[in-house]
Each structure stands twice: as structure tokens, then as C-alpha cells.
Amino acid sequence: MKVDLFDFELPRDCIAEHPANPRDSARMLDLTGGETPAGMMDRIVRELPDILRPGDLLISNDTRVIPAxxxxxxxxxxxxxxxxxxxxxxxxxxxxxxxxxxxxxxxxxxxxxxxxxxxxxxxxxxxxxxxxxxxxxxxxxxxxxxVMPLPPYIRRDKGGDNQDRSDYQTIFARHDGAVAAPTAGLHFTPELLANLDARGIKRRTITLHVGAGTFLPVKVDDTNDHKMHAEWGSISPEIATLINETRANGGRVIAVGTTSLRLLESAAREDGVVEPFENDTDIFITPGYKFRAVDMLLTNFHLPRSTLFMLVSAFAGYDRMKTAYGHAIENKYRFYSYGDCSLLECASKIEKADD
The missing domain is CATH 2.40.10.240 (QueA-like)
Structure with missing residues (x-):
């Protein structure tokens, strides 16, 4: 596909310089069937437990960002x-x-x-x-x-900002190795986790050490010519078993962030069964990809012409994401690592349910 298809204009004042405080007060564009004709609803992150169902499984990335x-x-x-x-x-x-x-x-x-x-x-x-x-x-x-390896669109002095040492780290961070934050995880607070638990939503973590290559600009004209940098990830046998049991029992698997999604899809067989995984992955997801393991995705708003905007376009549908990003820009959602987020449903699973 032509990379130009994934371009859009983003005003500079839409780029977040600092995270919301508290973190779960960030805005969340719900695309799972809301009240507008386009199926969108403007929410905040702390409403997530009201949208998910008991028996669903939330998978987050527990990598820890190092000052790289x-x-x-x-x-x-x-x-x-x-x-x-x-x-x-x-x-x-x-x-x-x-x-x-x-x-x-x-x-x-x-x-x-x-x-x-x-x-x-x-x-x-x-x-x-x-x-x-x-x-x-x-x-x-x-x-x-x-210094914390903040993306270049977040403006800091050379020495960095000491507050970023905590701001650019998720509540799930356990294992040293990432050089970029799994930013969807930045929205979670102890209170939000407690509310998810009370709702009967299961939570587990996997590890993908996010590399800077994930956020590099795509410099080719066609997606077929772009090569992803490899990143190391791990899914334990126990987590793989729980994922498979959840889906077999009618629960949904919700990936917190594109990093969790890419690792889950790397570990999934053609039939959707997730196997234990401990290896590098350079998976590159663009429209036309058939998702196997993930039913829903919580993710931030991504850069134009980026591999991550390509991924969400593959997941929720290209036209749907173009409409959603237009709505987000018009309504002053905050973009990128410290910004707001969207909750997406896999387009292929929606189509299957409608058949």
C-alpha cells in the first residue's frame, strides 16, 4: 500500500507535552458501538470497566523503560x-x-x-x-x-525533565529493557485497576521490550518496502493458557497498546490459539492482515504515516480510523505518547458477527 494513504494533518497544539493528571482522567474515544451515527462516544479512561464485561481478559505490557x-x-x-x-x-x-x-x-x-x-x-x-x-x-x-528517551515531538531540554522519570513509566513496569514506553499503559491507576477487578475483568501482563525502531518514520513510498526493527518479547505458558481459555469461554482479549497486540499476534497460530513465546518479533501489520488473538485494543493516537497508524487502520478499518482521527482532531483530543486514547474493536470480528 502507498504510505501516503496514512497521512493526515495534525495541528501542533494537539500534541501532548505532559500526561493527564490523574492518568485515568485522560479522554477515551470509544469506537465499540457508541451513540453517534459513526458509532463513536467521547468518554474518559476511568469508564473502561463499564464497557468491558466480566470474563474479559486485559493484557498489558510490563516492560520498564530505561534511560536509554x-x-x-x-x-x-x-x-x-x-x-x-x-x-x-x-x-x-x-x-x-x-x-x-x-x-x-x-x-x-x-x-x-x-x-x-x-x-x-x-x-x-x-x-x-x-x-x-x-x-x-x-x-x-x-x-x-x-536520559529518558522521549520521542522528539515532546519538547524537552537536552538534560530532560526529572518528572519524566515517573511520567514515562507505566504502572505495570517490571522488567528493564524498553527504550520507549508502551504508552496505552500510562493511563492506568491503582483505582482503575481495582474497579476492573471488582467488575470481574481478568488482568495479566506480557513483556515486549519496545525499541526506538517502532517509532521511526516510514521513509519508503510503499509499505512493502518498509522493514521493522526486531524487538524481544515473552509470553509465559500460564498466560497463553489463560488467553486460550478466556476465548474458549466466550470472553474477549483486550490488548493494552499496540505493543501487547503485536506480541500476541506474533505468538498466535492461524487458528487463533496463542502459544508460549520467547523470541524476537518484527511483525508489521497493515490493512489486509487477519487478526487471530485480539478482540479489542486500547491505544493512543498515533503519528501520520507511522506503522502504528497503519496497524490501527488494519485493526478497526481504514475508513473508520480516518473518521475517528478527524473527530479527535476537531474535538481537541491530545495525541501521541502523553495523549488521550481510543478503544477499538477488531473490524473483522464485527463483520463476522454481522453475517
Whole structure:
């Protein structure tokens, strides 16, 4: 498909610079059959338990964002790197700016006791770095010297905003490894989780370490020519069994965010059965994809021409999402990582129910 099909105009004042407070007060555009002729209803996130049904299963991503943006030097030249995928206890793939100033064998120095050797270079500014510390010591170095890797559309000084250390982390965060937040999870609060539990809605987590590649602009003209960066994910046997039992008993699987959805779909067989998973995934979902494992999706509003807008167009229908985004812009919904969200139903499952 032509990438231009997924373009739209977004006013700068629609881009959220900070999250809603409290988080579950964010607006939520409900596209699961609301009161308007287009089947949309303007809600807020804390109404989610009223929409879901007892026996449904909410799946969230429990990855934890690390301060993956580092500022350092190669000699006297300033260099910025953003880590995006771990390749070993001491090795990370990263995007470097300016990458031309880094050569294989050279040292990217953050401080005298925290540095990395360039051991590989690829196109697009990507490098493979081997740090002088590993494992927990490497994570500790990132926590000490790194900056939260906020997307470029959120305006911050070079040193970042200390509030982002907590704001850009979900309530589900448990496992270090993400360099971008699974942003739909940012809307949840302890009170909202308690209300979901009281409603009889089951909750579980899976892990996908979100990489910066997920948010890179699509630079090709046709979706067939775009290559996704791989990300590591894990679904335990117990979670896979619960997902399959939920659907067999008539419950729905609701993915909190596109990261959860992509991992669930990566682990699903053609017949919809989800199997345990522990591997990389580079799944790229565009209109025409047949969803197997996910019935509903809670997700933020995404960038024009992005792989994520392509994904939601595949999930809920291209025309429906164009209409929904037009409504959101007209009604001043807040977009992107710190913004509002939408609740979507899988279009293919709606069509099947209507048959």
C-alpha cells in the first residue's frame, strides 16, 4: 500500500507535552458501538470497566523503560546515542547522531568509567556498542548518566525533565529493557485497576521490550518496502493458557497498546490459539492482515504515516480510523505518547458477527 494513504494533518497544539493528571482522567474515544451515527462516544479512561464485561481478559505490557539516551564524545566531537535493542549483557544496538563521526573500533565516552566501543555500523545511523560494564552494572550506568528517551515531538531540554522519570513509566513496569514506553499503559491507576477487578475483568501482563525502531518514520513510498526493527518479547505458558481459555469461554482479549497486540499476534497460530513465546518479533501489520488473538485494543493516537497508524487502520478499518482521527482532531483530543486514547474493536470480528 502507498504510505501516503496514512497521512493526515495534525495541528501542533494537539500534541501532548505532559500526561493527564490523574492518568485515568485522560479522554477515551470509544469506537465499540457508541451513540453517534459513526458509532463513536467521547468518554474518559476511568469508564473502561463499564464497557468491558466480566470474563474479559486485559493484557498489558510490563516492560520498564530505561534511560536509554546518552550524551558523550568521540574525542572532542559530541555524540548522542539512543539504545534500542539489547544484544548481550554488555552490547546494545543504538542510533547515533551524528553517526558519521563514529567508526568501528572507536570509543564513545560518556564518563571516564562509562564508555562503549563501536563494534559494528549499519545504515540509518545504527551502531552496535559494547560497553565497559555489563548486566546490572550497565543498567546502573544508564540510570545514573542516561536520559529518558522521549520521542522528539515532546519538547524537552537536552538534560530532560526529572518528572519524566515517573511520567514515562507505566504502572505495570517490571522488567528493564524498553527504550520507549508502551504508552496505552500510562493511563492506568491503582483505582482503575481495582474497579476492573471488582467488575470481574481478568488482568495479566506480557513483556515486549519496545525499541526506538517502532517509532521511526516510514521513509519508503510503499509499505512493502518498509522493514521493522526486531524487538524481544515473552509470553509465559500460564498466560497463553489463560488467553486460550478466556476465548474458549466466550470472553474477549483486550490488548493494552499496540505493543501487547503485536506480541500476541506474533505468538498466535492461524487458528487463533496463542502459544508460549520467547523470541524476537518484527511483525508489521497493515490493512489486509487477519487478526487471530485480539478482540479489542486500547491505544493512543498515533503519528501520520507511522506503522502504528497503519496497524490501527488494519485493526478497526481504514475508513473508520480516518473518521475517528478527524473527530479527535476537531474535538481537541491530545495525541501521541502523553495523549488521550481510543478503544477499538477488531473490524473483522464485527463483520463476522454481522453475517
Amino acid at each position: 539516551r546518552l550524551f558523550g564524545k568521540r574525542g572532542d566531537a559530541g555524540i548522542e546515542v539512543t539504545l534500542h535493542k539489547q544484544e548481550g549483557l554488555a552490547q546494545w544496538r543504538a542510533f547515533a547522531k551524528p553517526a558519521r563521526k563514529l567508526r568501528i573500533g572507536e570509543i564513545f565516552k560518556v564518563t571516564d568509567d562509562f564508555e562503549a566501543e563501536v563494534i559494528e555500523k549499519k545504515d540509518g545511523g545504527e551502531v552496535l556498542l559494547r560497553f565497559n560494564v555489563a548486566g546490572a552494572d550497565l543498567i546502573a550506568g544508564l540510570e545514573k548518566y542516561g
